[in-house]
Amino acid sequence: MSTSYAEPVLAWYARNARDLPWRAPDATPWAVLVSEIMLQQTPVARVLPEYLSWMARWPTPAALAASPTGEAIRQWGRLGYPRRALRLHETATILVAQHGGKVPADLDALRALPGIGSYTAAAVASFAFGQRQAVLDTNVRRVLARLVAGRPWPGTASSASVAERRLAESLLPAEPALAARWSVAVMELGALVCTAASPRCPVATDCAWLAAGRPVPPGGAAQRRTQKYDGTDRQCRGRLLAMLRAAGGPVRRADFDAAWPARAQLDRALDGLVADGLVDPLPDGRFALPGSEAQTA
16 A cells, blocks of 8 residues: 555544544444444434434343334434434344344445445444455545545445445555554545545645646536425425324324325325334324334323
């Protein structure tokens, strides 16, 4: 690996790394896995308090597996994309049944867990077990595109290409522990300084994109699409789940009707929540979080 990249990036990380609980020396593989699931599409500032509450309640896979599924959804709070809570509960159950209640270090075994793709499997293998794995999230892809390829951002695909993966692998230090530190350092660099909006960089003198004068592709800079939230099905789903989390028991359909004015949209959102396994319809016409002991109330 080129020391022109490694030394300044690792030195910068040593000085500037955020003090996050899932990076602590005593963080368990389960703590790392939970953090990676929570951080999917969610910023650190929103994740941190929810992560601390989650780990205080369920410090091990066995603790979560012993709780009803609905409690995982309730604890998830307002992190968004609540199917992640379902996947975590399902993962905890599998870990107890098949892995002795431990997170496996094997990459293929990690990929076989619910909701864990190539990125999350590599991140857990690297950050929890110190393995030499290329960890390619959006931030890392942007840093490497600028630093080595001289492009302002990676390709438009949501996942890394074969070429990006080969590049990332070629930059990994040979020593697994140092490779793991390099991976988290590059990720932190992309999150804090080599950002999409205002890049600054401790390896600016080696950055191919900066050396080329920050070129943009034909047609100008890429424009980020801002997804609206107000009035969407996603907002409706979130409001229904918030009612269920706050309720002491099942919720009547009439209560849902009073919370959202558009009846057809409410029907669609509620049907989607039931289909996703996030809400259970009860025989008496009420609705509850899945597996909740309060369903019999």
